[in-house]
Amino acid sequence: MxxxxxxxxxxxxxxxxxxxxxxxxxxxxxxxxxxxxxxxxAVGAYALYALAHGLKAARKLLPLHPLRLVGWGLLxxxxxxxxxxxxxxxxMTGVWFSLFGVKVGTPVIFDIxxxxxxxxxxxxxxFGLEETARTGGQEGG
Amino acid sequence: MExxxxxxxxxxxxxxxxxxxxxxxxxxxxGFLVLGNAxxxxxFTAGRLGSQFxxxxxxxxGLLEPIANPLPQALILTxxxxxxxxxxxxxxxxxxxxxxxxxxxxxxxxxxxxxAPAPSPVDQVEAPRSEKxxxxx
Amino acid sequence: MSVLVLPLLVPLSTAVLCLxxxxxxxxxxxxxxxxxxxxxxxxALLLEVHRRGIQAVQIGNWPAxxxxxxxxxxxxxxxxxxSSxVALAVALYALAEPDPPRERLGYHPLSYFLLFGVNGxxxxxxxxxxxxxxxxxxxxxxxxxxxxxxxxxxxGGVKYFAVSLFSSVLFLVxxxxxxxxxxxxxLADLATRVGELPxxxxxxxxxxxLTAFGLKxxxxxxxxxxPASYPAPPVAISALFAGLLTKVGVYALxxxxxxxxTQDPAFTHGVILWVAGLTLLLGVLLALAxxxxxxxxxxQLVSHIGYMLMGLGLxxxxxxxxxxxxxxxxMLVISALFLLAGLLDRLQGTSVLVRMGGLYRSHPxxxxxxxxxxxxxxxxxxxxxxxAKFTLAAAGLEAGAYAIVGVALLVGLLTLLSMAMVxxxxxxKASPEGRSVPEGWGRLAVPVVLLAVLxxxxxxxxxxxxxxxxxxxxxxxxxTPYIQAVLGVSR
Numbered sequence: 001m002x003x004x005x006x007x008x009x010x011x012x013x014x015x016x017x018x019x020x021x022x023x024x025x026x027x028x029x030x031x032x033x034x035x036x037x038x039x040x041x042a043v044g045a046y047a048l049y050a051l052a053h054g055l056k057a058a059r060k061l062l063p064l065h066p067l068r069l070v071g072w073g074l075l076x077x078x079x080x081x082x083x084x085x086x087x088x089x090x091x092m093t094g095v096w097f098s099l100f101g102v103k104v105g106t107p108v109i110f111d112i113x114x115x116x117x118x119x120x121x122x123x124x125x126x127f128g129l130e131e132t133a134r135t136g137g138q139e140g141g
Numbered sequence: 142m143e144x145x146x147x148x149x150x151x152x153x154x155x156x157x158x159x160x161x162x163x164x165x166x167x168x169x170x171x172g173f174l175v176l177g178n179a180x181x182x183x184x185f186t187a188g189r190l191g192s193q194f195x196x197x198x199x200x201x202x203g204l205l206e207p208i209a210n211p212l213p214q215a216l217i218l219t220x221x222x223x224x225x226x227x228x229x230x231x232x233x234x235x236x237x238x239x240x241x242x243x244x245x246x247x248x249x250x251x252x253x254x255x256x257a258p259a260p261s262p263v264d265q266v267e268a269p270r271s272e273k274x275x276x277x278x
Numbered sequence: 279m280s281v282l283v284l285p286l287l288v289p290l291s292t293a294v295l296c297l298x299x300x301x302x303x304x305x306x307x308x309x310x311x312x313x314x315x316x317x318x319x320x321x322a323l324l325l326e327v328h329r330r331g332i333q334a335v336q337i338g339n340w341p342a343x344x345x346x347x348x349x350x351x352x353x354x355x356x357x358x359x360x361s362s363x364v365a366l367a368v369a370l371y372a373l374a375e376p377d378p379p380r381e382r383l384g385y386h387p388l389s390y391f392l393l394f395g396v397n398g399x400x401x402x403x404x405x406x407x408x409x410x411x412x413x414x415x416x417x418x419x420x421x422x423x424x425x426x427x428x429x430x431x432x433x434g435g436v437k438y439f440a441v442s443l444f445s446s447v448l449f450l451v452x453x454x455x456x457x458x459x460x461x462x463x464x465l466a467d468l469a470t471r472v473g474e475l476p477x478x479x480x481x482x483x484x485x486x487x488l489t490a491f492g493l494k495x496x497x498x499x500x501x502x503x504x505p506a507s508y509p510a511p512p513v514a515i516s517a518l519f520a521g522l523l524t525k526v527g528v529y530a531l532x533x534x535x536x537x538x539x540t541q542d543p544a545f546t547h548g549v550i551l552w553v554a555g556l557t558l559l560l561g562v563l564l565a566l567a568x569x570x571x572x573x574x575x576x577x578q579l580v581s582h583i584g585y586m587l588m589g590l591g592l593x594x595x596x597x598x599x600x601x602x603x604x605x606x607x608x609m610l611v612i613s614a615l616f617l618l619a620g621l622l623d624r625l626q627g628t629s630v631l632v633r634m635g636g637l638y639r640s641h642p643x644x645x646x647x648x649x650x651x652x653x654x655x656x657x658x659x660x661x662x663x664x665x666a667k668f669t670l671a672a673a674g675l676e677a678g679a680y681a682i683v684g685v686a687l688l689v690g691l692l693t694l695l696s697m698a699m700v701x702x703x704x705x706x707k708a709s710p711e712g713r714s715v716p717e718g719w720g721r722l723a724v725p726v727v728l729l730a731v732l733x734x735x736x737x738x739x740x741x742x743x744x745x746x747x748x749x750x751x752x753x754x755x756x757x758t759p760y761i762q763a764v765l766g767v768s769r
Contacts (some may be wrong), residue, residue, distance in 0.1 A: 071297030071387075078294055082287070084339075091283045093339040161444065166436065173443050180450045187458020213457070216406055220450055223413045227443060230420055234439055237424070238432045247440075250433050 002052065010052035014061075017045035025115050029107060035114030042115075043122040050126065059127055066127060069120025077113025080106040146186040153179035164248045166235045170228060177224040181217045188213025281326050282333045282350050284319035285358045285397045288312060289365075293390035302381035306373055309386045313362070313369035316393065320355070320362040327355040328746070332753065332763040334403065342764050343464035347403035349764055352750035353602060357400045357529050360609040363732065364521035365393050367725035371617050372514045374721035375624070380426045380512065388425070389518060392418035399526050403764050405453055406463045408530065412449065412494070416442050419523060422515045423507065434510030441503040445493035452486035459483070465537055466764035469757050472538045484539040484546045488553075491534070495527025497587060498556040501580040505564075508579070509572035513620025516572065520579055521613035525605055528586045532601065535590055536754040543593055551591030555682050558584030558689040565696050571619045571629040574700065578655065579612050581689060588682055589670055597673035598751035603744060604666035607654070607733065611663060614651040614729035621722045622648075622704060631700065636709025645705040647723060650730035652701065654737065656694035662736035665744065 021042035028034030050058035083106050084093035096105035153175055160172025188210045196208040239245045292312030296305045327333055327350050337346040350358075368389070377385065395415025402408050420442070424435035457463055459479060460471040472480060489500075496504040504524070508516050531550075539546050561581025568574035586608070589601025621644075623629040625637065638645045654661035657668075667690055674683035736743055753760060 068298065068300065071294055071300070074290075074294040075298055078287075078290060085283070090280070090335050090337055090339050091287075092337050161440075169440060173447070176444075176447050177450075180447050180454060183451055184454035184457065187454050189458075212463075213454075216454070216457070219406075219410060223410070223446075226417065227413075227446070230417065231439060231443070234420070234424060234432075234435060237427055238436050241427060241429050241432045247436070250436060 006052045010048050014045045014049045017048070018042055021045065021115075025111060026108070028111055029105075035111035036118050039115045039118035039122065042119050043126065046123060047126060055127060055129070062123070066120040066123035069116050070124070071120075073113045073116025073118075073120060075113070076116060077110050080109035080113060083109075142190055143186055146182060146190070150179050150183045150186065153182065164246050166238070166245045166247055169247070170231050170235065173231070174224070174228055177220070177228075181220055181224075184213050184216050184220070188216075280333065280335050281319065281322045282335045282348055282401065283337075285316060285323055285362070286348075286394060286401065288316045288319050289390045289393040289397060292316075293387040293394060296387040296390065297384075302376070302378050302386075305381060305386040306376065309369045309390070310373055312390060313366040316362040317359075317366050320359040323350055324355040324359050324746075326350075327352055328749075332759055334763045342403070342766070343462060343467035346407060347464055347466075347764055348401045349403035349466075349760065350401055351753045351760055351763075352746055353529070353532065353754060354400045356602060356606055356746055356750060357525065358397050360606045361393065361396055361400070361522050361525070363729075364518065364609055364613045365389075367613055367617065367729050368514055368518045368521075370725040370728070371517065371620070371722065374724065375514065375620075377512060377514070383425055385422070385425060385515075388418050388422050389515070391415075392422065392518065392522070394418075396522050396526055400529055403466060404464050405456065405468065405534075409446075409449055409453055412526070412530075413446065415523070415526065416446065419519060423511050423519075425511065425515070428510070430510045434507035437503050438507035441493060441500075445490050445500075448486060448493070449490035452483060452490055455486065456483055464764065465533070466757075466761040469537045469761055473541055477542055480539060480541055481545055484535070485549070487534050487539070488531070488546075488549065491527045491530045492553065493527075495524050495531060495583055495587075496580050497553050497583055498560055501557065501561065501583075504580055505568075505573050505576035508576045509570070513572075513616060513623070517613045517616035517620070520575070520616045521609045524579065524583055525609055528583060528605055531587065532590055532598075532605075532754065536593075536598070537757050537760070540593075547591045547593050550587050551679070551682055554584045554587035554591050555685045556584075557581065557587065558685055562689045562692040562696065566692065566699075569631050571622065571631060571634075571700065571704070572616070574631075574696065575612070575615050575619055578615075578693065578696065581693070582608050582612070582655070584689070585667065585670055585686065588686060589673065591682070592673055592677050592679060593755075594673055594677055595748065595751045595755055596669060596676060598754055599744065599748040600666060600669035600673050602747040602750045603662075603669060606743065606747070607662040607666045607736065610729045610733050610736075611651045611654045614726050614733070615655065617722075617729070618648055618651065618726050621719060621726065624722065625719055626704075631703040633710055634704045635707040636705075638705040639709075644723065645701070647726060647730055648701065648705065650734055651726075652697040653694075654733040656697050657690040658694070660734070660737045662733045662740065662743075664737060665740040669744070 021038040024033040024041060025035055025038035028038065046058050046061070049061065081092045083095050085091055087093075087095060089095075094105055094107050096103060098104070157172045157174075157176025157179055160168050160175060163169065163172070194206075194208050196211040235245060238250070242250055244250055289312065292308060292315075296308050299305060299308065323333075332349065332351045334342070334350075335348045336342055337348065340346070372385070392415050395411050395413075395418060398411035398414060399408055402411055420435065420439055423438055424431045453463070456468065456472075459475055460468055462468045462471050493500045508519055510516070511519075535546065535550065558581055561577050561579075561584065565574050565577035565581060568577060582604075585604045586601045589597040589599075589604065619629060622634065622637070625641070626634045628634060650661070654663035657663040657666070667686065671683050671686055674680070674686065
């Protein structure tokens with residue numbers, strides 16, 4: 001797997017794939033896409049980078065433990081659901097407002113939460129593989 | 142078509158249940174996947190097969206008639222995701238069980254680590270030997 | 279803003295915050311705060327339901343029966359309340375006996391995700407969502423069950439996992455067939471439509487649901503998995519399971535067999551009555567044969583599920599009130615006993631009965647503390663268990679079901695025998711070996727005292743809770759207000 005071509009291109013593809021994943025995330029409200037699929041693409045980017053440079057190098061590209069991202073993602077999703085409560089509407093009712101001329105709504109924020117959660121969960125599973133490999137599969141999880 | 146699918150559901154369910162009853166845990170897991178698919182197909186069939194048009198609004202605002210019923214598909218999607226999660230957890234659980242217990246056979250697994258069947262509280266002839274396993278803290 | 283969603287938001291927020299902070303010490307505090315907030319929100323919900331009638335919320339403002347509906351009637355609110363009391367007791371126990379390795383693996387967030395799922399199942403107004411909530415609580419419980427990878431935990435976890443998977447698929451099939459035959463999933467909507475189906479189809483669906491929920495509730499003949507798995511995890515986890523998980527199955531049965539399948543009670547509820555009687559008898563007989571405390575309690579747990587089904591099988595207002603009262607009482611009592619079993623294990627270093635003993639001499643107060651929930655479980659006055667059994671027996675006599683009343687009374691007696699044997703083994707007889715008793719157990723007793731005082735308090739002052747249970751039973755038997763609350767008055 002560790003060919004020169006893969007190692008060279010993976011660095012570029014990593015950035016491109018992350019951009020694509022963000023594109024998919026924001027495209028998701030009206031067109032095919034969304035937080036879930038966006039996160040899958042982002043994890044794909046990490047997986048590709050890990051294939052070329054090793055999981056250790058891939059781990060360095062993320063400043064915090066991916067499981068924390070699950071927590072933050074859930075928190076973002078939860079907060080987006082709460083917005084409607086303060087406007088005296090039932091939980092999770094979509095609220096839309098305009099921010100510098102861009103239409104922003106709680107469903108988008110919810111989707112960002114989904115993105116972070118899926119990204120964190122899958123990435124910690126990916127990094128978990130490395131730990132299992134390192135300890136010969138003897139470590140408890 | 143419904144009749145055909147009904148038989149397919151029945152066949153899948155039979156295969157799934159058979160596999161789930163096998164002693165090997167991996168067979169059990171495959172059986173669960175097959176049975177889960179039988180359940181999903183059943184929901185799909187129960188939701189009526191009438192049309193293949195997606196229930197999407199066209200550019201001009203009209204609907205394709207007659208549209209397919211989207212609800213069973215939403216239910217199945219949810220069920221598939223949940224089933225996927227359960228299966229993933231099951232694989233890890235069985236992997237750990239194999240590491241910890243040294244076997245993947247459900248027959249060989251039970252009762253070993255449970256407290257030995259103690260004599261009835263009235264007559265204390267001998268104290269049972271093994272005790273419940275404790276996790277080292 | 280409706281208080282109805284608070285019992286869902288509080289555990290979810292607690293779990294999410296625990297995930298974000300990730301330090302066991304902070305998580306412990308957060309867990310306790312979350313439990314207190316959950317108790318407060320459950321109390322608020324109960325008051326709201328009691329004052330203003332059945333509450334319904336359409337999540338996302340999509341109208342029923344198309345959207346996601348949450349409903350709280352007296353039954354739901356009472357169950358949420360009792361589960362939050364159990365949660366508080368368990369949080370106190372977890373605070374008193376920290377378990378850092380498991381906390382690092384996520385004990386606190388997982389237990390709050392479990393509560394999130396439990397409360398969701400209690401409050402949902404949609405049969406498919408109930409399936410989803412079941413999965414939420416099941417997945418959390420799977421991980422909790424094997425948390426830390428103890429060997430006994432893995433062996434128990436595999437069985438628990440396998441049985442739960444099968445019951446989930448059955449539940450899904452039942453939901454699918456119900457949807458296929460009625461075209462509805464909202465419980466209130468279903469209630470108006472199931473009656474139009476042919477009787478045979480209704481009964482077939484009813485039996486599918488009975489099997490699926492019976493597996494979760496651990497009733498005869500599906501209870502084998504529970505004593506094989508519940509004693510395995512640490513006590514803070516198994517007490518939570520014992521208090522909550524089977525009751526979710528019971529709740530689902532109570533809901534489905536009063537709202538949907540009431541056309542042919544001679545058959546459906548007759549089957550339930552048989553299941554109840556056999557669960558009662560077999561559970562207690564097997565409990566008598568156990569030599570290990572937590573296994574014994576697991577069989578007692580199974581046996582007493584039978585009482586709750588007995589009230590459902592009789593299907594009279596008094597009997598249903600008895601069932602609801604019994605479920606609430608049992609949640610407190612069985613959690614107290616499981617927590618106590620953990621405490622005794624800590625003191626004696628074992629929970630095998632023959633190797634325990636001598637505690638009456640060294641800890642007379644603890645002996646008294648054991649007797650409170652034990653007598654309540656057996657149904658002696660003046661504890662809450664007495665009123666629960668009394669109501670059920672009275673309802674049974676009123677309905678002329680003498681056989682099941684006889685079984686119920688006999689099982690009460692056998693429970694007393696079993697508890698007396700435990701008392702004799704653990705407290706009365708001389709300690710088999712001189713064992714030094716570890717200090718600092720007093721804090722572990724706090725949650726048990728809380729629950730024991732509660733069961734005594736309910737026993738001495740049973741009127742308010744009984745009135746609430748009777749109101750819950752009335753709502754179950756007369757579903758029109760429930761349907762109106764969900765679908766609006768226009769339909």
